[in-house]
Structures are given as C-alpha cells and as structure tokens.
Amino acid sequence: MKKGSALYEFLKGLWAENPVLVMVLGTCPTLAVSNTVINGFAMSLAVLFVLLGSNLIISLIRKIIPSQVRLPVFIIVISTFVTIADLFLRAQFPNISKALGPFVPLIIVNCIIIARAEAFASKRGIWLSALDAFGMSFGFMWVLVLLGIIRELLGFGSIAGFKLLGNWFQPWVVMLLPPGAFLSLGILVGLKNQIMTSLDKRKGRVS
Secondary structure, three states: OOOOOHHHHHHOOOOOOOOOOOOOOOHHHHHHHOOOHHHHHHHHHHHHHHHHHHHHHHHHHHHHOOHHHHHHHHHHHHHHHHHHHHHHHHHHOHHHHHHHHHHOHHHHHOHHHHHHHHHHHOOOOHHHHHHHHHHHHHHHHHHHHHHHHHHHHHHHOEEOOEEOOOOOOOOOHHHHOHHHHHHHHHHHHHHHHHHHHHHHHHHHHHO
C-alpha cells in the first residue's frame, strides 16, 4: 500500500499507527471511561465528531493561519466542536454525560486531536484530513470498545448493560479501578506488539 494514498491515510490509524496502542495518545480518557462498553463508545463518538470537524476546518484555513499563533487557533477550533459535543450529550444523554464527567470537555487538550491538527490537517487537503480523522477515530474507538467489553464483562458480568454471567460469577472489582484499566491496556499493547513481531518474522522468511 502506497504511503500517502487515500487508503493508507485511512487504514493507518486502525492498526499500524493506532493512536492508543502505538502512539500511546489519549491515555487518560482511555483508562478513565473504558469501564463499560457504552461509556467507551460514547467517548469515541465524541472524539470522532471533534476530530473530524477540527481537521476539516483547520485544513480549510491552514494557508491563512500565521505560524506564530497556529496552536491557539487550533485550540479555539477544537474547543468549538467540543462545546457542541458536550452540550449535545448533556441535553440528549444526561446519564452518559454524567458518567463521562469532565473527560468530554478535556477533549480540548486531548493529544490525539492536537497531534492530528498539528502534524496532519495543517499540512494536507480536506479529503485526506477527513480520512485521517476517520481512521484515527475508528482506531481509538475499537480499542475503547474492546477495553469496555473486557472490563465490563469481568467487573460487572455484563456487556452494554446486558447481564451475561449468572449469580455464580464473582465480579473482579479491580477491573473497574485504575489498576484494571492499566492491566487491560497493557495486555492489548503486548498482544498488538506480539502480532506485529510475528508478521515481521513471517515476512522475513518469505523474502
């Protein structure tokens, strides 16, 4: 796959340059809100909305932003979309908004959003910036949802609020706490690295 192509810019965030498992960005909300599937999915959608909107706007105005003030401009653009997302959640999904707490407003300073604005959207056109936003957001999403499945299943015996394990199951309370979040994320990072190492070795044998 050619680097810089539309397909590459979309797919890189899903695996090769996953923002959580590879670049280790957005760790704070990843660990904090991934205790349930619904919370993780809601946070992912908020990040998708903010990242897509900010990437598009920054790409559009990139040629007229003075380099000396580009970061403040990025923050203003990002904060606009974060405010919209936060107000929407509070109005339409108050329970989810309460569960996510301050982590939706903190998207303003989320390293994923700022990094994509600085490293990509400010240097690329609208089409590639949109694909980059979708790829990075979906990469962030599948990690958060998978963490939510693991932690909710072991911590509550349920997935997305649906009870799957009977009364015989003794919940692992640690999975709902910060140590469980770090442990789950560490396992995913280790598995990802192991898969990549195995694939590299296989390519070496073939070549």
